[in-house]
Amino acid sequence: MSERYDCTDPEQRAEGIPAAGAAVRRGEIVVLPTDTVYGIGCDAFDANAVASVLAAKGRGRDMPPPVLIPTARTAQGLATQVPDYAQRLMERFWPGPLTLVLKAQTSLHWDLGETNGTVALRVPDNELALELLGDIGPMAVTSANTTGDPAARTVDEAVAMLGESVEVYLDGGPAGEGQPSTIVD
DSSP states (O other), rough: EEEEEEEEEEHHHHHHHHHHHHHHHOOEEEEEEEEEEEEEETTTTTTHHHHHHHHHTTOTTSSOEEEEEGGGGGGHBSSSOOOHHHHHHHHHHHHHSEEEEBOOOOTTTOOOOOTTTTEEEOOSSSSSOOOOOOOOHHHEEEESSOOTTTTOOOOHHHHHHGGGSSSEEEOSSSSSSSSSOOEOO
């Protein structure tokens, strides 16, 4: 049975973030707010968990999830190189609704899907998401919805679409503007 935490309540937040972190460490999937929409995510380095995220959405490996990271500095360890233009964009727009597609480190042992050797990275501008990412590290996160449906802006919308496929729901109130992040490839 899924757990749900109202993270607008300090006591539930204090319980919810560790519960979500523990779920991610066990290879389970969680829903969390971001600065744009609610996201469904897991440990970026757990191939089975990534497959579970894609299955919950009804999405194939041909649409790999982006990876949310806690700081721009984390990008240096996940990408083979960060070009000057990407560095300038990070400095100006992170944290925020900008996703950068970069060449992935070949030494990383992960399977996000059919990435063609790239990784889409983003630092969300959401305190709750950043706290979770700071605790557990990079997460494969995509919009919390089933393929073809609008992205969830509330945890109730996410629950209605994803149900028991998610172990922990973190409710941070309405998410962002409901617009997906801008992707620079």
